[in-house]
Amino acid sequence: MADPSSYRPRTGEIPTEPGVYRFRDPHGRVIYVGKAKSLRQRLTSYFANPLTLLPKTYAMVHAASSVEWTVVGSELEALQLEYTWIKEYAPRYNLAFRDDKTYPYLAVTMGEKFPRVQVLRGERRKGTRYFGPYTAGAIRETMDTLLRVFPVRSCSAGVFRRAEQSGRPCLLGYIDKCSAPCVGRVSEEEHRSLAEDFCSFMGGEARRFIAQLEKRMAAAVAELDYEQAARLRDDIIAMRKVFERNAVVLAEETDADVFAVEEDELEAAVQVFHVRGGRIRGQRGWVVEKVEDTTPAELVGHLLTQVYGEQSETDGRLPREVLVPVLPDDADGLAAWLSSLRGAKVALRVPQRGDKAALMGTVHENAVQALRLHKSRRAGDITTRSLALQELQEALELPEPPLRIECFDISHVQGTNVVGSMVVVEDGIAKKAEYRRFSITGDAARDDTSAMRDVLTRRFRGYLAERELPVEERERSGRFAYPPNLVVVDGGQPQVSAAVKALADLGLGDEIRVVGLAKRLEEVWPPEGDFPVILPRASQGLYLLQRIRDEAHRFAIAFHRHKRGKSMTASVLDEVPGLGPARKKALLAHFGSVKRLKAAGPAELAEVSGVGPALAAAVHARFHGVPEGAAAGTGADSAGAGDLTGEPATVPGVSDTMPAVNYSTGEILDS
Template sequence: MADPASYRPRPGEIPTDPGVYRFRDEHGRIIYVGKAKNLRSRLNSYFANPATLLPKTHAMVHHAASVQWTTVGSELEALQLEYTWIKEFAPRYNLAFRDDKTYPYLAVSMGEKLPRVQVMRGERRKDTKYFGPYTAGAIRETMDTLLRVFPVRSCSTGVLRRAERSGRPCLLGYIDKCAAPCVGRISVEDHKALAQDFCDFMGGEGKRFIAKLEKEMASAVSELEYEQAARLRDDIIALRKVFERNAVVLAEDTNADIFAVEQDELEAAVQVFHVRGGRIRGQRGWVVEKVEDATEADLWEHLMQQVYGGQGEQSDVIPRRILVPQLPANHGELSTWLGEIRGGKVSISVPQRGEKAALMGTVAQNARQSMILHKSRRAGDLTSRSLALQELQEALDLPMPLLRIECYDISHVQGTNVVASMVVVEDGLAKKSEYRKFSITGEAAIDDTASMHDVITRRFRNYLAEKAARSALATSSGEVPRAQVTIPNIDVPGLGVSGQELPAEVPKSKFAYPPNLVVVDGGVPQVNAAQRALSELGITDVAVIGLAKRLEEVWVPESDFPVILPRSSEGLYLLQRIRDEAHRFAITFHRAKRGKAMTASVLDSVPGMGSAKQKALLSHFGSLKKVRGATVEELALAKGIGPVLAQAIHETVSAEQAVRATPSVNMATGEILD
């Protein structure tokens, strides 16, 4: 651990302007990003008497090895820059809000020629309208009910194309839950209008559609069309079922997000009710580990940044009113920033009385229940992870806690398409953003030990190269641990503030952070190969072990006997999970590479011939056989194929045909083989 005094800025060196500061660890990784109205006042508080610091702050400043800052023109610019860097670097000691469960959304892809209704999770897509979030059961029931009245396409692209080729709709088309635009039952324009009606209904215009259907039903009854009237009656019942599922809690013109929190010294559980058109349209929750000494006002500020800051073109999800139990820090600048993203005014307020305050009490009750559930579920998991890491450290007699473990596995079929995987576990949890995969060729693909030596060498050679590059960049730019950059104006894309660009940062590294422990899938040969690679690079502070599959033995370098962990050991379970994950990741990559190799074409070897031009060429001629029989002039007629490329294609195809036409000869008898 570093001594904060070793990198503390000199007196008077820190400016008193507003700005953003970054703490980095010894490997250059940003571990904390913060903003301040007065940088000098804020940063000096981190270097106070260690005995007066709260535990989380004490851990952060002792983990860090340097501090840097950037001055900006206003508190609003500081807010924007802080959000940008937190999103880019995901610092370990910043508040990180994680969903306490995965919430699906009902999405309508209005950007497609034939819009599709589907259940979606994850990142939002352009030209897609989202409704929710919902619980998993409720969203399926809602979608199934609405497709009776609005039979919008819900099939995948593959099913759609098969139906278009065959001229027959899928099952949903036969049971009238799809208007079947794939076979022309409805025009493209009418189908798009149907999808828009679906969106309008989900957007809160349910009464308009119900009233319209009631008029049509009355008209059908007056004309004695009782079967049509019965169908309309069923549609009305379905729409009312969906429309009335969400209780009316506020005035019909109210669009707001209502937040509440339940917290203790270590964690906080946040809940929000999404109220649209006076009805609760969805509920969502987060749990955050309070790894910094944040007040409740700071917590709300960080939550607003993370929940609404990344919406981009989905600015419609930011309501006009946001109700919280306590105003966020810098709530004026925060409202301005959210208003720029939304494209309209956003107010952040605390309800004092009436319906909104009563509803916030209900949200707070949900937050309390969420905290209780989270603690009961996490208690066993946190205990087992801590026990596993401690058992491994003691069994291997390692001096440092196992904060980061990397596991490597080799995958191939009889020495072909050799690949390797690297999976990463930090604090006992998989960190998939750090996973890496390697292709292995040449002499390194001779056997597993050579492959393992090659992969370990490449991974840690890259680490050393990036470390040297970072050091060289700091030296050439005159940067020291007490670096300062002044930016009068900041240009953050999508945030509406124009001016100069952000300062140049060291590019995001792929191998910048070394592990405490390297695990290889295999026994003594693989372990020794990995250790030899590290020794050749001069790396001595990384431990290496191997996990042999047969008896699940743990092997260490230059040892005649394995380390035997009890079968019920949490440490062994952790190693097995890491090894199995590395095997899964490696074999997935191997299968993809093998499949690509099996579909290789002679066109792959044509210089300047990419996949798009290959598709255009094959689409023009219909088959590779016709490409082989075409002249240079005919080849040049294809889209994107000029005379030079046509000549190259003709020469490559002709050479391949000549090789295929050359007879094979039995070298022992001289006999020509067919």
């Protein structure tokens, strides 16, 4: 890896104008392209103290060996040049949007002498009009239906040439689903007119064609040409079938692309609905690996640049509106660029209310589902899991792959109701039955490191006790019988030191490896040394550690909220005169939760067995005499180290609002 100081340009040499810059590796390959309003301000940020850099920035500047820049006249020019270079060099440290699946498009090859209707995937071709994307079944049905109304050629070049040479059309020509230009049934101009009508219909002018056919059908009926009228009737039915397949969601004059994004630390899923004439004409999705750390505004800017940069005025059909979840930093420049591509004004905005905001919510839900599906496919793959374990073995210098990993986390609110969690992963798959939760009290609850030490001590003290049992009893017990290959704690050096001390006190210091995962920069902290292990952002090993840490964090917070709610309820009800343990239990059992109990009126409280009108009024008054935050149990959750009680993983009353997700399969776990 190169030392950034070896190629750092002098600050005075860097211009302050807007421009585009490129980082190159020792082999001369471009590994990152960026743009800036001020080149000097942006480039100097890459050569700051290495310890303050984000992981992706740290990796990029150490992989590079030189940096160069080009000054441009405006931010719009910088945007265009950045896109051009990204397409030319495909730098590995830039965001690269990839389809989460390959969508089929209905394409019309208007650049050919006799245009052809076909289904295409993948790269767009010059001179071809695209409509969609569609699902595979819907696009075949749409194409088959419309060919009876617009009998445009759909055969391959080879079939077309053979028909020309033989003078006989293919089967579609005989069944009137092709106008057979190959044998001269229609002229080149007539066939092109059919193709243009096909494109106009797919472009949103369906009502015009339906109205024309209805007039022709009426005329045929008036002339008693019932056979022609029947054919036109069937054509109208076919057109309406295609036209009505997409529901009207917005006003008919609305042409818009609606984008939504769902992201986590490593990846982002993007969905877009294409609305034309007020109807959803297509849907498309991408999944991007966040090899660079970006804000939502920056992510949207990159997205629009790449999506519309691939389109031209002829095949892109840019809409009048582009609706996004958040405006990019250079919204005005992007809007001007999009307008130049379309040849007319393009409005770039965030919908705030009404039907467009509601549609944005639907698109976002699709993005959430797409990211969940992508993660389940990625994490569920055995090859991927094996690679993740291998990467962890090499990065952490373990003697063998960490087939069993245990992660610990702590949750509390300002030192109260301190709890901890333990989650278990074997062979990259969560073992929910072996999750454990811990309540921490006394001196162990004074801070996160003390709590972490207490949790690890209790967990491995149980392991030492069960290790002395016969094998059959140890397997039946199943609580702490098996030691992990790797212990992960949520935090940095303080939490790691506390965990190591706990293991050393039990005589297990040399048997079990401990690391910490600090959330701010996703650093892996080993017990030894003053510097963390930096795993690549796209590393499968880092991905696995993050999912384990997030699951431990979720489970700790769930238990903390449950415990906090019980303690707050008890503290309030204890102050009600005449309300004993039996009646408190009856109230909680009747209403099922603190929230419902607090919301109940005196009459509803009096319905509980043993609670009379006077006592019900006292309970109601006590709840509503307490500040809202205290009664409801609000407060900020914090998670640092972890505490375990050794209790099984089920937390009553929590699973309905905090579902556990198996990060290896993407399935919702039963809580």
